[in-house]
Amino acid sequence: MESGVSEGTQRWASALDAVVVYAQGALCTRVARGTVPPDGRVRVEGLPRSMDPDSLRAKVTGGDDVRVTEVRVEVDAEPSATGTADDLRREMERLRDVSAAAQARRDRHEGLIAEVAALRPVPPPRKRDDPHRTTPVDAWLRLVDFVDERLTGLHRRLAELEEELRLAEHEFEIALDRWSRASTDARPTHVDTAVCAALTLEGSGEVELELEYGVPGAVWVPAYRLSHRQGDDSGTLVLRASVAQRTGEDWTGVRVALATADLRRRTDLPRLRSLRVGRRQTAPAPSGWREPPAGLADLFAGYDGAGPRPAVTGGRMAAGAVAAGPAAVAGAGGFAAGPVPPPQAPPAYGMPPAAPMAPGGAPGAAAEVFGGALPDAPQPVGAGPGGRPAARARRAGAPAALAAAAPGRSAPPPPPPGSAPVAAGPPRPSDAELDYAALVLSGPDVGAESRGRLFPHTPFDPVAVEYRRRAEAVSALPLPGHAVRPRESAGSFDHRFDAAARTDIPSDGTWHTVTVTEIPVGLRTEYLCVPAVEQTTYATLVLSNATDQALLAGPVEVTVDDEFLLTGALPTLAPGGVRRMGLGPAEGIQVTRRTNLRESVSGLRGNTTVLDHQVHVELANRLARAVTVEVQEQVPVTSNADIRIEERADWTAPGQDTGPDSLAPGTRIWRVDLPAGGTAVLDGGYEIRVPAAKAIVGGNRRS
Structure with a gap:
């Protein structure tokens, strides 16, 4: 069963070639090949039911003399010859x-x-005068x-x-x-439904087409595998991705790319009207509109005189290709698809001229070709959204049928007495009203004010809505450990990662791991300890990103010398950035810290209290290789000019860093190179000079 096309229309098979997975949703590319028929009408099969019909785009990649003049989404449904395949x-x-x-x-x-x-x-009942019976033990x-x-x-x-x-x-x-x-790519009912792209081609010969469309129900999160050898200053970071999709079609042997952008974010730019200073010019006649024919109201006089008619669910018939296929009636997918009331019709604007569809068939393309809503045309007074005047039906010479409002809408109120006259001018159709093949002709049962006139109409397909609802459920999947959504870790910038090889991802709504590419990173192993908090040394990896792409936050499996070490959380690493990642305690490096506090007074009258803090740190390397240990200490910080802090140590202050790895104010650092089996002793300290009339909050003695 076909929808709005002749039986001789050629059907071309298509194959899914590439998929770009965004933060939510995906953009799929299908490839179809064939010979252009004489009438140029082709149907490309294989599109999923969950696709967004407004996102369909088509272009010619092979064939210089062929171009696409129209593309539309149509749904076919027919009884299955083999029965249920579920x-x-x-x-x-x-x-x-x-x-x-x-x-x-x-x-x-x-x-x-x-x-x-x-x-x-149960013994038999005994009468009052009967003697007691002997219990039959054998029974x-x-x-x-x-x-x-x-x-x-x-x-x-x-x-x-x-x-x-x-x-x-x-x-x-x-x-x-x-x-x-199970994959949602299988047919779930006794009715075979198929979404097709109906194209009109201009030209002849062999041609290769690319169809691009968006689908919901696809998510991804990054993951990594880090390989490192001790003593090397570089390593290999393998970027992997956990991808889950329930789009209704299996991705088999496709080129996969991963993007952090929001697929649903609007990218169209605002259009500003030009301002001109000079003599007033006549407004150009709007394209795509003409006066309704005279005598339109008398066209249905015989129909009205035939008497009462039985009630119908809708009184419109399509002016062009039928947008809704029989799948909505057949209930493909096992969902009930009862009668749907027709949507409210927007205000009619008359009969459109018999003009050809714009190349590509998109509403925006029609407006560009026929000049609808020209940017340099003066805006009429009282214009509403889309440049359509609110009082367009009050201009001189307009037919009475044009002034009537659509069903369910009230007519515009009359202007108040004494107000300025509204500028006359023809109505300006919107982009949806210029999409001629999507217009619907109102029948005689919708009311005298709308019958016989064209309205934009988008059919409601409950089956497609249910497919999209199922696909959207994949966004609620629990994330793997340490995983972060791409939009959260990418920040204000968007990135794209292309997989090196083709892969298979079934439409089952579970996580699948895809290897994307290898990224060289700079690595060095450092050991860090803060003995004032905990006398334990921790091993860390300092990663530097020298590529032009950011590394998003996610789980990373660390392998050292071909042995799995741990699974950690990799922070977001911008191009050229350096971050530290912890590997856990290093038992082979021991640290000991001792402190001593001496309190005294100074000054002529002993008006200054001196708190002398001495810090003694001992390090011992029990590893079989030389290591570099960073020891962090904390020096008090004051904002009172009367309190002075004097340091006595060879430690250094860290540089000013405002990133996530920035240290607290007053942090001091020792960097010590320890040979295998070597030891080191670090001595430092500071004096706090406080006026006798003041005291440190919490007491002067502090370790």
Whole structure:
């Protein structure tokens, strides 16, 4: 079944060639090849149901004398010849029934055990004058033996039924997991639905087409693998990506690129009107509009005189290609698609001229070709959005039918008495109203004010909406460990990473790892300790990015000398940036710190308190190689001019750094080169001179 095309229209198969995955969503490129038919009308198949129809673009990559003059999205639906192909769903439903039957058998057996266990001897009722009877012990014992023997067999059977139920539930859970993780590229119903691109080509000969369209339901986060050898000043950082997609089509053998940009962000620039000083010029006639024909209201006089008619759900027929295929009626995908009420029609602007569609078929292209809403045309007084005057129906000579508002909308109020007259001028159609093939002709049942006139109309496809809703669910997947969203780590800049080889990513909504490229980075191993806080030395890797692309934040697997060390969090590293990444404690380097405080007074009258802090640090290298250790100490910082701090050490102050690795004010650094098995002793200190009338908050004695 075809929608709006003749039976002789050629159908071209297409193959997915490249995918650019953005922060959310993806831009897919399909390639189709064939010979241009005489009428130039071609249908390219293979598009997914979840695609955004407004994002479809087409261009010719092979064939110099051929160009695309129109491209549209159409949906086909027909009964499937082979029946339902969703074997995983049928297997899941079968195992669900098996599990339910096993559960019912187990429950019935437990009820039988309860009945047998409740067996008790009941003596016959005794009358008041009857003597007491002797209890038949043998009957009691036979009943106990019967119950015991019966319960033994029943419990043995119950264990078997519970094992069967456990296996059935396990198989059902496996089938349910396979069905939920299965690719959405499979056809889920008895109705075969297909989204096609209907193109009109101008030219002849062999041609190669590229179709580009956007789809929701694709996300990615970066990941890395770092290989380093001790003693080297460089390493290899392999950029990988965790990609998840549920777009409705499997990406098989495609070129994958990863971008941090927002695919839904608007990129169109505002258009400013020109301001001219001089003699007033006549406004050019707007293209794409003409007066409605005379006698339009009398066209339906015979229809109105035929008497009452049965109620219908809508009274419009398409003026051109039907935008909604039969999939909306057939309910492809297993979703109910009941009657949808027609949308409210915007204000009509008359009959459009019989002009050809603009190249590409896009509404914006039509406005450019036919000059709709010229930027240098003067704006009429009282114009609304899109340059359309609010009182356009009040100009002189306009037909009465043009002044009527669309159903559900009120007519514009009359101008107040004494107001200035509204500038006359024809209406200016919007871009949607200039897309002639998407206009819908109103039938005789929509009302006298709109019948026989054209309106923009976008059909509602509930199946496509459900596909897009399913695809959007992939954005709620839990992130891998240490993973960060690209938009969070990229900041104000956007980056793109192209994979070196083609890859396969099924449409199952789970994370898949893709190797992108190798990035050379500068590496050096440094050891850091802050003995005033903790007498432990930590190994760190100092990474420097010498490339022109940023390294986004994400998990990194560190391998040293071909041995896996740990999985850490790589911070965002801008081009030319240097960052430090911790590797954990280094047990082979020992550090010891001791302090001493002496308090005294100085000055002629002893009016100054001197707090002399002495710091003694000992380092010992127990590794088999030479290392560089950075020891950090903290010196008090004051903003009071009466308090002086004098340092007595050979440490150095770090440079001014405002990045995420910046140190606190007052930090001092020792850098010590320790040979294998060597030791070092560091002595330092500082004096705090405080006036006797003042004291340090919290006490003068501090370690």
